Amino acid sequence: MNTLPTMPTVSTNETTEPTEAAVLHESVIGWFGEHARDLPWRRPEAGAWGVMVSEFMLQQTPVSRVLPVYEQWLARWPRPADLAADAPGEAVRAWGRLGYPRRALRLHGAALAITERHGGDVPADHGQLLALPGIGEYTAAAVASFAYGQRHAVLDTNVRRVFARAVSGVQYPPTATTAAERRLARALLPEDEVTAARWAAASMELGALVCTAKNETCGRCPIAARCAWRLAGKPAHQGPARRGQTYAGTDRQVRGRLLAVLRDATGSVPQSALDAAWHEPVQRARALDGLVADGLVEPLDGGRYRLPQS
């Protein structure tokens, strides 16, 4: 990440030529106007709470799977205080099979904090958002930008990939977000607040729909003509193929099995019900301990277990 696009701050002509960055903004935002998906959390009636709920659910999770859960969630808990008034276990249950159920717990915790500290309204301040459980750098910027129209660098995996290709000329961004990427994202942020918020949503959508991880469709890309990666002949990613970790047989799978038993039960379940969910006793016990430590499972007297009541 070193090749910033040329962005002359002063035009050499009498007539002001648009800067390279401005052309980028106009192209991507224009494309967004034509091709943006109509998603429920983008509608005005979603409000900041709707945006926030969607951001929690969309962490590492495809839109198609979030859609139905999102609708049910907002219908049941239309405001943060509604969720805060319910047991955390109900949030875990309603989370269903979205995955990473700790997100449900954190969303419940965030609703509690919003109710107690912010009068029931999702805070607009980036720092206050960041202080809520389950909200990191990305989500804080996303909520501030999408819900409140503020000017923030919203750097998710989609935007990172778009920048890696269009600006840096490589197929994929680094494994972990670097300082250089953050600098670039800030440098490319439109000055105007309204435009910046539009740019954030538009650049993300471009990565999600066109500049995808695999089978990218440059023919539909509004900035293909100036994409460094495409211009370089789309060289393949250099270096070791990161990632791996098969899922079958991991503690994660066991945790998922155990939690599924509890989600599907009405009240508490006996130890024997959990024992039936996984054959290997040592790993099963370790997974259960982890769930209890995480607050996802509540142990009761007599060897019974349930989703957390408080």
Added chain:
DNA sequence: TAGACGTGGAT
């Protein structure tokens, strides 16, 4: 700063 943390559809 790696690694843990779910799940299911696509290739």
Added chain:
DNA sequence: TATCCAAGTCT
């Protein structure tokens, strides 16, 4: 069938 991938956060 195996691997990759999907709007990250936390420790």
